[in-house]
Amino acid sequence: MGNKDKAKVNEFVLERLYEMQDMGYRDFHSKLVPTVDRERIIGVRSPNIKKFAKEFSKMDICEEFIADLPHKYLEEYSLHINILNKEKNIEKLIEETEKVLPYIDNWAICDSFSPKVFKKYPELIYEKILKWLESDDTYTVRFGIVTLMNNYLDENFDKKHLDLISNIKTDEYYINMAIAWYYSYAIIKQYEETIGLIESKSLGKFVQNKSIQKAVESRRVDDDTKEYLKKFKIK
Known part of the structure; x- marks a missing residue:
């Protein structure tokens, strides 16, 4: 994926996330995750990210987003792990899990990362x-x-x-x-x-x-x- 393609995907994702921004929630959530710089928190509620992940996972550009690490914002990681939570191919899931784990720097993303297929x-x-x-x-x-x-x-x-x-x-x-x-x-x-x-x-x-x-x-x-x-x- 070229730099221009990466930029377009990133722009699309951030545009959608900012459309769902709740500044009050941002202030509240930033206090719960003190290991994350407040400037890296957009302020999007979890149900909205899950809904977006369900939609986004069906788009062709989703794979490009998953491959483009590291992300800047906490919500990008939230979107990332919510997409992986739905992954059914265990080999792909483990590969992508190993890629994203080194970039997780807070308990909120860590604890939300719970793929259903692990139980199988x-x-x-x-x-x-x-x-x-x-x-x-x-x-x-x-x-x-x-x-x-x-x-x-x-x-x-x-x-x-x-x-x-x-x-x-x-x-x-x-x-x-x-x-x-x-x-x-x-x-x-x-x-x-x-x-x-x-x-x-x-x-x-x-x-x-x-x-x-x-x-x-x-x-x-x-x-x-x-x-x-x-x-x-x-x-």
Whole structure:
């Protein structure tokens, strides 16, 4: 794709995104993603981007947009990952996932990136998760944790996953928050397998306490269990 073609595609995408701009939402959203420069946020609500992604994915120029990395704006990445979320060809999806992951620099895009087809290939995706968890990049690691949480806490759950995540030692806030999020869901979905880890207090203080906090805040945890969990907070 030539530079002129890239410019035309980019111009089309940005024109559409700016048509949906909501300045109030921009101000609100920019506070939620402090790792992103405010000037890189247009201010487009997620439902509007999803609607645009559905339309745009059917256009010939969509492939050109996906190939043109890096993007400038957060909403361009949002459009990008919403297109990939609908991709059904697993080989193409993995290839494009590997290309875009190094450019993801915030939790909002990272956590929205959840392709439905991943569930159909648990063994293949698990091997990828193991690789992502070893990355030096904060959001690639977070993506691995969130992907494990989204796809491996039901029929594909294995108790070794709990230890896999507990072996991640880092001071990175956005990784530790993802770990806590994972364990809170593990408490909800795999309580009998997970409670021993919580009782052992072997997790770091932040992860231990945040995991319990998130589980206690859930409506899916009964009151008795909430009170029991609180006993294992680390002071």
